[in-house]
Amino acid sequence: MTSLRNQTVVILGGTSGLGFAIALATLQSHASHIIVAASTSAHVSRIVDRLISTAKDHHLSGAVQGRTVEFTNEEQINHFFAEIGDVDHVIIADNETFKPPPVQVSASTRVFGGGRNSLNSNGSGSHEYWGFGLVARQARIKTGGSICLTAGKNSALEGLTRGLAVDLAPVVRVNTIVPGSVLTDVWDGITPDLRDQLLTRSAEGVLLERLGTPEELAEAYLFAMKCGFLNGEIIHVNGGQKLA
Numbered sequence: 001m002t003s004l005r006n007q008t009v010v011i012l013g014g015t016s017g018l019g020f021a022i023a024l025a026t027l028q029s030h031a032s033h034i035i036v037a038a039s040t041s042a043h044v045s046r047i048v049d050r051l052i053s054t055a056k057d058h059h060l061s062g063a064v065q066g067r068t069v070e071f072t073n074e075e076q077i078n079h080f081f082a083e084i085g086d087v088d089h090v091i092i093a094d095n096e097t098f099k100p101p102p103v104q105v106s107a108s109t110r111v112f113g114g115g116r117n118s119l120n121s122n123g124s125g126s127h128e129y130w131g132f133g134l135v136a137r138q139a140r141i142k143t144g145g146s147i148c149l150t151a152g153k154n155s156a157l158e159g160l161t162r163g164l165a166v167d168l169a170p171v172v173r174v175n176t177i178v179p180g181s182v183l184t185d186v187w188d189g190i191t192p193d194l195r196d197q198l199l200t201r202s203a204e205g206v207l208l209e210r211l212g213t214p215e216e217l218a219e220a221y222l223f224a225m226k227c228g229f230l231n232g233e234i235i236h237v238n239g240g241q242k243l244a
């Protein structure tokens, strides 16, 4: 049985929801070093304390570290990867905020097809996919390691996953998990009534008639890290959502 023994795993967005469940599952799979990163230092400290105490209670030897990193800040991402050095796996558990600041686009680029994404009047635009590319470039991933992305609304991530897998082969594998509806804190930002309505509707669209748990999703990320022959794949984990 493959474990994550002697491996270092970085979880970007590892303080909540899917990311925290992945961090916990990684610890339980005997990774030797787990680094969780997010933007709020209080969240990072709380989760690191929680993981360290879980490790102690269950006699797990993995070392846990936290880093406060703002994903929209390219300099901070570069600095983070330079500071942590070589790692085995990088999980991007949050995709929605994973965007460096707007890029300046020249007038000619604007006219000839560039910068499709929300260009504003001064020629800047936000870019959905650049953050993922930045991680692929900056992370120092050891041979045999992997990157695992998380899809949200960004459908073109499938192409990016395959493209990065081609570019980084044969050294690093790249895969993407596409979660269905999962019961995480992400649902807490809306009113209870609307939340109940949306949860009921989401569950109706799933063959299993329920939402997923973060722990169930974490299993898919473990698979993506551990299975050394999995590469360039898009894994849908949604309880049969497309079939309902």
Ligand SMILES: NC(=O)c1ccc[n+]([C@@H]2O[C@H](COP(=O)([O-])OP(=O)(O)OC[C@H]3O[C@@H](n4cnc5c(N)ncnc54)[C@H](OP(=O)(O)O)[C@@H]3O)[C@@H](O)[C@H]2O)c1
Residues within 6 Å of the ligand: 012, 013, 014, 015, 016, 017, 018, 019, 037, 038, 039, 040, 041, 043, 044, 069, 070, 071, 072, 093, 094, 095, 096, 097, 150, 151, 152, 153, 178, 179, 180, 181, 182, 183, 184, 185, 186
């Ligand atoms: N839950 C679902 O039903 C579902 C379904 C499909 C896809 N997804 C996708 O899965 C991803 C994770 O979902 P989730 O429910 O686990 O979300 P979540 O609970 O909100 O977790 C997001 C994580 O990212 C970190 N983060 C947010 N903004 C950041 C920033 N600007 N810089 C650095 N870190 C940042 C958060 O920590 P801080 O706040 O401390 O920064 C937290 O650790 C989301 O991107 C979502 O699109 C979720």
